Amino acid sequence: MSDGQNSLAARAKAGDRLALNALLEAHLGTVYRFVSMKMGAGHAELDDIVQETLIGASGSIRTFRGETNAQVAGWLISIARHKVADHLRSRYSRPTDSLEGPLGAHLADPARPVDEQVMAIQRGEHLREAMGQLTPEQEEVLTLRFVLGFGIEEVAEITRRPAGAVKSMQHRALASLQQKLGAKETAWN
């Protein structure tokens, strides 16, 4: 965490719009990675959800109770999680939208063989599905650690758990994920 971002958070909460936008800009990549992991990288509504998350955060910055970089990230991710859930709910209520998936969006790289691209996409989908079968705590730790790239200490701060507990949960979650992926791929093959 940096002092610069801490003071940005304080200034943003005090109503400094420039500081607020600098803070949102600094965390946009994290939010984008999180939403793309949840929805799929080529999802048509990905940009909209990230945008809605930042607009929502912009409107509720005064209610944010935190200072550090990790706390800001945790706050934005929690807003993003709700936005993703809203979009998934509305998508289930509009079943025709399910024709629009990540497969078509990814098959646009002329440099790679199509079958290789399809396999990579399928592996990604399996991984995402297996992540969804973990406990919410395990999924959260793996997402923060490996999808978003936070260190053990930062994950401990965001999840309010001791660093040792985060480490052991990380190992258990990876083992469980590996097991679920193995079972899934056995079923597929």
Add this chain to the structure above:
Amino acid sequence: MELNEPDLTAAERELAGELAGLGVDPTPSKHAAIMAAVRRSQAARPPVMGRWRFALVAFGAAALLALSSVGAVAASNDALPSSPTYSLRLAGEQFRLAVASPAGREQLRIDFANARINQALAILRQGDRTDAKSLLRDSRSYLAQAKKDLGGLPANEQGQLQNQLNQAEANEHQAELQLNQAGDQGQS
């Protein structure tokens, strides 16, 4: 995303590397477009402090208006008929009559009449015959209305009010006499 996690086994590191690939970074143009949309939404919406300030100002204005209205009505309690605030006095009395119980309403009419009679006598001594005459006219009006409505009250509530009404009518009659005498003296 490169993973440098010495605590992980090779298999865990491989899986973690795959997880890292699930999230994608925005392209610079998407990054810019999203931030532009965020800034547009902020421009369209007044700052939070602005909304609070507006609410505070509105609340303050309403409170000030309410206080000044109450204050004006209170200040007009002794207003004379020639005063511009006499209409406020009448409005305040009408409000109190409107929210009073039936017996309370007749009590108020008698009280309003008595207040006018006493005020008329006081200003008559200072030589203001015009206002005294108007005050007595209004007191008669209150007493006449009380007399008319008193019959509609339960018998147990009428007695004391009737006594007060009789006393007020007598006082009003006395005040009328003094008013006329003052008129006669003025003419002679």
